Amino acid sequence: MAKRISVCIPVFNEAANLPVAVEAVERLFRNELGAYELEIVVTDNASTDATWDVVRTLAAERPNLKAYRFSRNFGYQNSVFAGISFATGDAVVELDADLEDPPMVIQRFVEKWEAGFDVAYGVRSTRHGPWLLRLTFSLFYRVLNALSDFPIPKDSGDFRLLDRRVVEVLKNLPERNLYLRGLVSYLGFKQAEVRYDREPRIGGASKFSFLHYLTLAIDALTAFSKAPLRLIGILGIILFALSMLLSLYYLSGRILHGTPLPGFTTLVVLTLMLNSVTFIFLGILGEYLSRIFDDAKGRPRVIIRDSVNGDPASPYL
Numbered sequence: 001m002a003k004r005i006s007v008c009i010p011v012f013n014e015a016a017n018l019p020v021a022v023e024a025v026e027r028l029f030r031n032e033l034g035a036y037e038l039e040i041v042v043t044d045n046a047s048t049d050a051t052w053d054v055v056r057t058l059a060a061e062r063p064n065l066k067a068y069r070f071s072r073n074f075g076y077q078n079s080v081f082a083g084i085s086f087a088t089g090d091a092v093v094e095l096d097a098d099l100e101d102p103p104m105v106i107q108r109f110v111e112k113w114e115a116g117f118d119v120a121y122g123v124r125s126t127r128h129g130p131w132l133l134r135l136t137f138s139l140f141y142r143v144l145n146a147l148s149d150f151p152i153p154k155d156s157g158d159f160r161l162l163d164r165r166v167v168e169v170l171k172n173l174p175e176r177n178l179y180l181r182g183l184v185s186y187l188g189f190k191q192a193e194v195r196y197d198r199e200p201r202i203g204g205a206s207k208f209s210f211l212h213y214l215t216l217a218i219d220a221l222t223a224f225s226k227a228p229l230r231l232i233g234i235l236g237i238i239l240f241a242l243s244m245l246l247s248l249y250y251l252s253g254r255i256l257h258g259t260p261l262p263g264f265t266t267l268v269v270l271t272l273m274l275n276s277v278t279f280i281f282l283g284i285l286g287e288y289l290s291r292i293f294d295d296a297k298g299r300p301r302v303i304i305r306d307s308v309n310g311d312p313a314s315p316y317l
Contacts (some may be wrong), residue, residue, distance in 0.1 A: 003090045004037040005029075005110065005161075008083030010076060012045040014097040015054045017202055021097040022058055022065070025106075032107045042067035043083045045074060046305070059308040066310030071303040077178040078301045080158050082317050085171050086310060093161045098202060101159040105196045109161035118189035121153060121160035121181070126197045152185045153193060160184065176294040176301060228284045235277065 007025050011018055022040060029038040042059075044052050044067060055067045068086060070079070084092050091113050093106055105122060112120035142154060158180055162170070166189055173183060185191075300316035 002035060002037045004039055004088065005033070005106075006039040006041055006087030006089030006092045007106070008041045008043070008080065008087055008092060008094050009097050010043045010045065010079035010083055010094070011047065011051055011055075011097050012073065012076075012079070013047045013049045013051055015047070015050040017097045017099070018042070018051065018054055019058060020202055021095065021099055021103075022062075024099060024103045025095065028103050028106060032104075033110060036110070037089075038064055039087065039089050040065040041083045041087050041310075043079045043086070043302075044069040045076070045079045046070050046072045052306070056308055063309060065308075067308045068302075068304050068310065068312065069306040071305040074302045077158075077180055080180055081170075081178055082302045084162065084167055085317055086312065087167070090164050091161050092164070092167050094158050096159070100198050100200070101157070102196065102199055105159070105194060106161070108194045108196075112192040112194060113161055113163065115192075116190065117192040118163040118166050119160060119184060119191040120194055121156050121184070121191065123153060123193045123195045124155045124157065124198045125195045152182050156181055156193070163189070165189075174295060174298075176297075176299070177291045178301070228287075232281045232284060235281075 009018070009021055009025075014021075025040060026038065029036060040062070042055055042065065044055060046069065052069050055069075059065045059067055066086070068082065070082075074082075080094050083094065091110070093109060095101060095103060095106070101122060109120040109122075160181075162184070166184070166187060169187055170180075170183060175183070303316045304312050
């Protein structure tokens, strides 16, 4: 009996790109991966264009394509998680509809999987986009890896293959603010990297704004590093030491040389500095507390509004 591989495609306003992506995946499984059974899982994050109509048209001709439409936009990471959760394959691959991650790389993922690896993840040797954004990504991955409590592969994304047993463990994690590439690293198992060159989008503009990237970065740092919390204590000690040294400096100048103590300007500068540091610390604590609050509420990651060729056991996940 042929092994089944599920290819999960999260979409948001990808009406033009989705048919191209589905055809590219099917072509791969007709040729290079013809020995495997293909399942396609599309998760639509409440698109506002004709994406869902396109999905239904594609699914009507393909019983192996199942799709789920959410009641609202629950975010990219939750959409990826939902696709992985609804997949039934022996291995599960995440692929974006813009095809910046070439489908042909899936063949190399499968080779690693058949060689005994539980996870095969893509590492981007090159990527497209403004140089400042690419530099920011590169720096972020290195900072995250330096601060994380365990190694997270640099320059990796959500383009990866997961063995079924990894999927089952991942599905049962309780976290609500997801950073999946970190969670997959956290799980361990036997993992292998596959390096590849990223391609330009096949059409349209990226749905990720700077704010989305910033939110994802905060989720990553707060989920996998205690360094910001430790930084509060370290800076508190440093500021206390500096304040004591400054006090001794002014006091010695007054006693030994009769130097007048600076007044209003010094007080204003110190007050502003300490207040700004305090608010930064409160912001860091607030980010950690907000994530604890989200996990405590236990609200669903996604709510299913409609589905095609797939009937979820529950309308929410």
